[in-house]
Structure formats: structure tokens, C-alpha cells
Amino acid sequence: MATHEITVTVNGTPHRAEVESRLLLVHFIRDELRLTGTHIGCDTTHCGACTVLLDGEPVKSCTLLAVQADGGSITTVEGLARDGTLHPIQEGFWQEHGLQCGYCTPGMMMTSHALLQRNPQPSEEEIRRAISGNLCRCTGYVNIVKAVQYAAEKMAQPVTTQGL
Amino acid sequence: MIPARFDYEAPATLDEAIGLLQRHGDQAKVLSGGQSLLPLLKLRLSSVGMLVDLGHIPGLSYIEEEGGFLRIGGATRECELERSELIRTRYPLLTDTTLVIADPLVRNRATVGGNLAHADPANDHPATMLALGAEIVARGPKGKRTIPIDQFFRGPFETALEPDEILIEIRIPTPPARSGGSYLKLERKVGDYATVAVAAQVMLDAGGSIQAARIGLTSVAETPVRAEKAEAFLRGKRTAANILAEAGRLAAEAASPTADWKGSVEYKRDMVRVLTTRALAKAIERAGGK
Numbered sequence: 001m002a003t004h005e006i007t008v009t010v011n012g013t014p015h016r017a018e019v020e021s022r023l024l025l026v027h028f029i030r031d032e033l034r035l036t037g038t039h040i041g042c043d044t045t046h047c048g049a050c051t052v053l054l055d056g057e058p059v060k061s062c063t064l065l066a067v068q069a070d071g072g073s074i075t076t077v078e079g080l081a082r083d084g085t086l087h088p089i090q091e092g093f094w095q096e097h098g099l100q101c102g103y104c105t106p107g108m109m110m111t112s113h114a115l116l117q118r119n120p121q122p123s124e125e126e127i128r129r130a131i132s133g134n135l136c137r138c139t140g141y142v143n144i145v146k147a148v149q150y151a152a153e154k155m156a157q158p159v160t161t162q163g164l
Numbered sequence: 165m166i167p168a169r170f171d172y173e174a175p176a177t178l179d180e181a182i183g184l185l186q187r188h189g190d191q192a193k194v195l196s197g198g199q200s201l202l203p204l205l206k207l208r209l210s211s212v213g214m215l216v217d218l219g220h221i222p223g224l225s226y227i228e229e230e231g232g233f234l235r236i237g238g239a240t241r242e243c244e245l246e247r248s249e250l251i252r253t254r255y256p257l258l259t260d261t262t263l264v265i266a267d268p269l270v271r272n273r274a275t276v277g278g279n280l281a282h283a284d285p286a287n288d289h290p291a292t293m294l295a296l297g298a299e300i301v302a303r304g305p306k307g308k309r310t311i312p313i314d315q316f317f318r319g320p321f322e323t324a325l326e327p328d329e330i331l332i333e334i335r336i337p338t339p340p341a342r343s344g345g346s347y348l349k350l351e352r353k354v355g356d357y358a359t360v361a362v363a364a365q366v367m368l369d370a371g372g373s374i375q376a377a378r379i380g381l382t383s384v385a386e387t388p389v390r391a392e393k394a395e396a397f398l399r400g401k402r403t404a405a406n407i408l409a410e411a412g413r414l415a416a417e418a419a420s421p422t423a424d425w426k427g428s429v430e431y432k433r434d435m436v437r438v439l440t441t442r443a444l445a446k447a448i449e450r451a452g453g454k
Contacts, residue, residue, distance in 0.1 A: 002171040021172035021215070024206075043165050045203050046355075048269055057243075057272045063202045064273065067172055068195075068219055111269065132354055133267030 006070040010035070011079030019066045026050045028066035029076060037077040037106050041135075048134035051107035052076050058114040060133070077106035080113065088154040089113050089147070098147030100138035108134045112148045121152055167205035174217040178224075178330065181216050182305055185328040188214040194330060195219070196239055196278035199270045200287075224277075224332060227251060234336040238277030238301075243268070245276060255336070256450055257345025257365055261292045264347070267355040277331045280316070283323045283387070286357040290317060290388035291380030292347055295363035296336045304329035317387040342368040342375075344450030348439045349382070352426060358383040359426040360435045362415070364443035366398075368453045374398045377411075377444070384419035384436060391415035394440065403448045412441035 002021040007014060010033060017032060029038050029052065041049030043062050050062040053075040080087035089109045092098065099105045108131060115122055115130040122130065127148045128141070136144060172195075175181040185192050191213030195201060204210040218224060224239035227248050234255060236245070245251055245262045252259050265271060265279070265288050279289040280300065293313045300311040302325055311324050318324060325331060339345075349361035361382035369375040377398040379391040394414035401407045421432035448454070 002169070004172065021170055022167045022205075024166070027166075043206070045199060045266075045270060048267075051269060058269050059272050060269050062206075063199055063270075065172065065198070065202070065215075067174070068198070068217060070174070130268060133269035 004067045004070070006067055008066075008069050008071070009073040011075060017066075021065065021067060023066045024062055025052070025054075025064040025066045025069055025074075026061040028069075029061060029074070035076050035078050039103055039106055041103065041107075046135065047104070048107045048111065049104050051110045051134060053110055053114055056114065056117065058111045075110070075113075077109055080109065087113070088151040089116070091154065092147035092150035093144075096143050096146040096150050098139065098144045099136075104134055104136045104138075108136065108144060112151065115148070116152055116155060120156060122148070124149075165206040165208075167202070168208060168211045170205070170212045170215055172215045172217065174220045176220055176222075178221055178303060178332065181218065181221060181330060182303065182328055184214065184216045185330070186305055188216075190327055192216055192327070194281070196281070197241065197274040198278075199266065199274040200278065200282045200284065218330070229254075229338060232338050234338060236276055236334040236336070238281075238331045238333055239275050240277070242271035242274045242276065242279075246271060254339075255296075255345070257292055257295065257347055257363060257447075260345075260347035261288050261363065264288060264349045264351070264355075264361075270355075276334060280334065281323060281325060281331045283317055283319075283321050284357075285320050285385065285387055286383040287388075288347070288349065288358065288361060288382060291361060291363040291382040293334065293336070294380030294388055294390050295345060295365040295378045296339075297365075297378060299335040300324075300331055301333035301335060302326075302329040303332045308332075310335070314390070320386050339365070340367060342370075342451050342453070344447045344452070346443045346446035346450065348443045348446070350435050350439060360384055360419070360421065360432050360439065362436060362439040362443045364440065364447045366444065366447045366451055366453075368403075368448070368451045372403065372453050374401050374403060374407075374448075377447075379411075379415055379440060379444075381415065381419055381436060384421045384432065389418055391418040391440065393418060398444075403453050408441045408444045408448075411444060412437040412439075415440035 039049040041047035193212040195217040226237040298313045345365040350359045363380040366377045394411040416437035
């Protein structure tokens, strides 16, 4: 059985692990690291429920081998909140009711987070384009867009008032 | 879903990668972005003994104009094409194409070289590269060679690449002044494979007539195909609506689609006609014509 030793930083913490070649990144995150906030939805590269950030870029972790992430830095939904305070993106989804069942939410937030890092003041069209690889079957996306707009506004406020 | 077992290597150089391909023969497969290959392995529609990952080989990702060519590194990701100012301003046909490939998350991993080397007849870059008259640069144990795009696609999922060759670059002749292109794709839902799609690239002469046109068709045959009769018909013609309509009719004749859940043969052919006419009109507009 082909195994490889990999080192990945997940939410700021370095992890060393022995993984099989065929182990998918999403299974590594969920089953080995027990970070189950990252969901498995369609498992066929369509739905985006498994979205995580790899070196800052949102990717579908069901379509990536764990060994491909060797040396990389991963952020999962568990990495958003700091010291018990919700990240503005999380707060946005809460305030604007950007979810119903919640299944797509972790992936949706990771994609939105990456969007706001690249483009802090996106237009509605830019938000809709950015999340077009994340499927939601409940909300109709209206409140998801509002949640991202909420986060963009909140993150644009001066640092001194953020997270207080 | 979990793929069947395979071995994996992430070589640091192209030479090492080629050595691995030689050693493992038909058991080996190149892994680039993996956005087509990994789903196939997960669904167990395909299996492989050794995956050779190009992800750790430096120098395979670039977009630059040099010596009369646009050079795109084989492992350049779709998202890089999408964000490139050079591509947006000078090669709108490529921007059109990348924006309709799957979705932004897939495009963060998927590579241009992979889209071509995978040679799915429903992939989008193949028709575009036919329309742009591209060349494929491959490297194998005997060194580099250049393959004209018209000779690259041999069958469904089959290319002119030898098993121990790697697609390292795509070369596109820099279009002369008064050139423009457009890619139009009919899809059942956003991010889907094409029902049919049309890539058109035109060059106008000083008087605004069509000096040359190239048209590539997606998902209408076992390989991407050029609509050569339509191209020949357009040479020297004015850009009038009836001319573009006739070119659309001729392009539809070049399509030999199969009926499936996306549509009947007649429907797909007619959509080739419609999209060709529209893609030509858009390409002409972008070339500065009327």
C-alpha cells in the first residue's frame, strides 16, 4: 500500500500524518483531524459543500488528494472564529439568515471569505459569480448574498471597532 | 467515494516526471489540476497504477507574449487565465472560454493543459485552440516537439501525446490587428458540459471584409472539429447577416453529434448553426468590424 508522510498546516496548526495515496483531502480533514465542519455533499465536484481554502484559494476538498496538499496551508470553517468571537462572515450568515438547513454553509462561507480577501467590496453580481460553485437548495441565495454584503461592510469598518 | 488503490509521486523536475512515465508505462497517468481525473478515479470509471503529479514542478505556469506567440504554461490554472489582463484585452476568445468551464472553485485547480490533454470531446479549450490555430509543445525522453493543434486530437480522450510525453506549453500565434474571437456555449445549467459550443476567430482586412476565419466546434463529434467549409466560404466575404447565416448553415453540416439526454441530433445541429452565426457576429464586433 502506497503511503506518504505529509505536513500540512490546518487552521494555523501544523499536522504531520502518514496518508494513503488515494486518501481524499476531505476525508483527511473529517476522519483523521476530526474537523467535521467541512461537509461532503455530492462527492462529484458539483456542490461545493466540501470547500476549504488551500493556500488562500477556495477548492473542492473532495477533488483533491490529501497528499497533493503536502506543504500547504488549509483553512476550514473551524478556522474562521477567533477566541469565541464569530468571524464577520459567520455573523453575516447569522444576522441575515443566510441559511436554512445549513449543509452548504461552511463551504459557502469559505468561498465568501476568499472573495472578500481578494475583493473587499464586491458587487452583487461578483458575489453571485464567486459562489456559483457552491449550491444551496434552501435559500434561493438572496440571504446568502445579503450575508456576504453584511460581512463586507463589517470588515470595512476600522479595526478598532471590529470584533468588540 | 474512494478511488481504487494507486501509487503517487510528486517529482520536482520534468525530467524526473518523464522518467516515471517511462518506468511505469501504461500504468502511469499525469495528474495536473485533477478536476477531471480525480472524479473519474472516484467513480471508478478509470483506474491507474501510478499518478505523476505535476504540481510540484516549478516553471510550468505562465502567460506571456513572446516572439509572435502567446505562450501558456501547461499547468497554468484556469483562474490565472481568467484574471490575466493580457488575456482579457488581447485574447477575448480565451476569456470567454475559461469563464464557462465548470465553476470558480474548479477553475482554481483545473489547468489549461489538462483540459487539452484530457481530450474530452465536451471540453471547452480544444475547440478554442482549434479556432486560434494553436500549437502544443510536448516534452518526452527525446526532448521537445511541437504538435499543430489540428493533429493533436485523435479520438475521445485520445491525443497525439506519447505515453511518456507531457504537455508543457500551448503556443498561440499573436492575432494581427483587426482580429477578434468569441466562444458561445449552450449548457443545460451553469457549469455543465456543453450541449454544443462554438469558438470563432476572425481577421478582417482594411476594408472590413473577412480575410480569414477559423471555427471550432465542441461536443459534436468524437473529437473537437473545425467547420472548414464555413471557414472557406467566409474568406473574402463581407460581414453581412446573410453571409454569417450561410456560414452557420455550413458549420452545422460539419457537426455529427449523437442524440443523448441533452438533445436530439437535429436539435444539436441547429444549435451549432445558431451559435456559429452569433459567435461570428461577436467576433467581428470585437475585431472592430460591423
